């Protein structure tokens with residue numbers, strides 16, 4: 001084996017993760033495929049592997065997050081990082097990326113890295129991705145209402161939340177503030193109730209559409225939640241991808257006409 005292949009092997013192997021049984025639903029599960037979430041909590045072994053480039057995207061996300069947290073630490077304004085948040089009555093949990101002291105008030109940040117194409121689209125329309133929004137609202141919901149045992153001195157009752165998108169090309173940033181309300185957190189509770197009911201009854205939650213319209217690209221694509229899922233063969237059969245690709249082709253052809 002030559003040295004190039006050897007190095008590649010080391011890196012690709014570092015991406016391999018053993019399946020594990022999740023003890024709760026995660027904030028990052030919200031607005032994703034609830035069936036995939038159910039499979040993951042069961043700890044089922046994946047039926048297909050996620051390609052290294054997809055795993056690489058997740059790894060870059062962690063590197064970007066660390067970079068931002070380190071900058072905040074150096075400034076002396078860090079209140080918390082990777083703060084664990086629980087919603088025990090819904091069997092749900094998550095970890096806040098960053099809470100910053102801004103002029104004496106806490107502000108929560110959820111950090112997301114993105115490719116430059118998607119970043120430019122976000123600069124234009126200034127809307128967060130729905131799953132990122134729900135994840136961040138989950139943290140606001142719990143902290144505003146219950147505070148946090150690790151930060152007893154901090155008043156979170158009016159905590160503001162922001163999503164920070166970072167371009168992977170040049171570390172350019174876009175910060176989008178979120179509006180918190182009882183209405184905004186309703187989809188979180190609805191989705192957690194679907195998951196908990198399915199879990200109790202041991203029944204699979206519904207599947208999302210395999211093909212969706214991508215507003216950023218202006219065309220039909222394979223539902224990206226399925227791109228990051230390793231259970232295609234369990235819920236959709238071996239030819240799932242080929243069928244979805246064909247459907248994408250047909251739908252996009254009608255757009256061009």
Ligand code: SF4
Pocket residue numbers: 033034035036037039207208225226229230231232233235236
């Ligand atoms: S393959 Fe798609 S529909 Fe099936 S569990 Fe995974 S994400 Fe959900």
